[in-house]
Amino acid sequence: MQGRGNGQGRIWLLSGTGEGPPLAATLLRHGWRVEVSVVTPSAARAYAGLDLDRIAVGPLQGEEAIEAALKGGDVFRWVIDATHPFAVRISTDLARACAECRQPLLRLQRPLEHGGAVQLLNQIGDLAGIDLNGRRLLLALGGRHLPAVHSAAVAVGAEVYARCLPSADGLRAALAAGLPPDQLAVVRPLQGACAGAIERALCRRWRITDVICRQSGGVTERLWRGLSADLNLRLLMLRRPDSPAGVETVESEVSLMKRIQSPQRPCADG
Numbered sequence: 001m002q003g004r005g006n007g008q009g010r011i012w013l014l015s016g017t018g019e020g021p022p023l024a025a026t027l028l029r030h031g032w033r034v035e036v037s038v039v040t041p042s043a044a045r046a047y048a049g050l051d052l053d054r055i056a057v058g059p060l061q062g063e064e065a066i067e068a069a070l071k072g073g074d075v076f077r078w079v080i081d082a083t084h085p086f087a088v089r090i091s092t093d094l095a096r097a098c099a100e101c102r103q104p105l106l107r108l109q110r111p112l113e114h115g116g117a118v119q120l121l122n123q124i125g126d127l128a129g130i131d132l133n134g135r136r137l138l139l140a141l142g143g144r145h146l147p148a149v150h151s152a153a154v155a156v157g158a159e160v161y162a163r164c165l166p167s168a169d170g171l172r173a174a175l176a177a178g179l180p181p182d183q184l185a186v187v188r189p190l191q192g193a194c195a196g197a198i199e200r201a202l203c204r205r206w207r208i209t210d211v212i213c214r215q216s217g218g219v220t221e222r223l224w225r226g227l228s229a230d231l232n233l234r235l236l237m238l239r240r241p242d243s244p245a246g247v248e249t250v251e252s253e254v255s256l257m258k259r260i261q262s263p264q265r266p267c268a269d270g
Helices: 020-029 041-045 062-071 087-102 124-129 145-153 170-176 197-205 219-230 253-259
Strands: 010-015 033-038 053-057 076-080 103-106 118-123 136-139 159-164 184-186 211-215 234-238 248-250
Touching: 010 020, 010 197, 020 033, 020 076, 041 053, 062 087, 076 087, 076 253, 087 103, 118 136, 124 145, 124 211, 136 145, 145 159, 145 170, 145 211, 159 170, 159 197, 170 184, 197 219, 211 219, 219 234, 248 253
Parallel strands: 010 033, 010 076, 033 053, 076 103, 103 248, 118 234, 136 159, 136 211, 159 184, 211 234
Antiparallel strands: none
């Protein structure tokens, strides 16, 4: 077990609200000192009550900013990248900066999900090859994808619907996509035993025939795989991007804890 006063027992965790808070709690229970970086204030609230060394809020401004953070204080024993599978830019910048600083980096990657009939798309442009004429398509993906996916789907004849989070960024992206007000739901997904209830109700209300989401793994992907099977929907899924080359990867919290407590020397050469 690492002592909380030991500089070599520090971890920098970059994550969101999915795996991040329970992982941070586990690290703290095992005696690690933990610094967390999240993008938004709402994500920071998910870490309330944890005895963190520090929590930083806001996007990291590129590779140079990460290098400055790595060089600017006490050393980290590990940097853990538990960001979203589609957060390609931050993962790439993090990999390059850690390699440059010879900082041990570990990527917590959600395992791939299986089950249900899924049509994978390599890119948004692949919608042009799918027959969506007269179909009712629900956009169930991140806000930054909404304008491009909406445009591509309308171009092939789909009637497009979407739901977005009740946040400034979510609403901004939905409005930029040009969705009519009666084809947009501003909702916060339910958790626990009620998870999926809002999405199921929207699919029925709008008579959805097709759903497009991301191959992000975790709770959200499992939700859409299950709903598509239950409601006989065609599920289209944007393929998950590859992790940065050369980064050591684990697929579970258990594997991560075993690795960081292993006597094996961390790999720091990228």
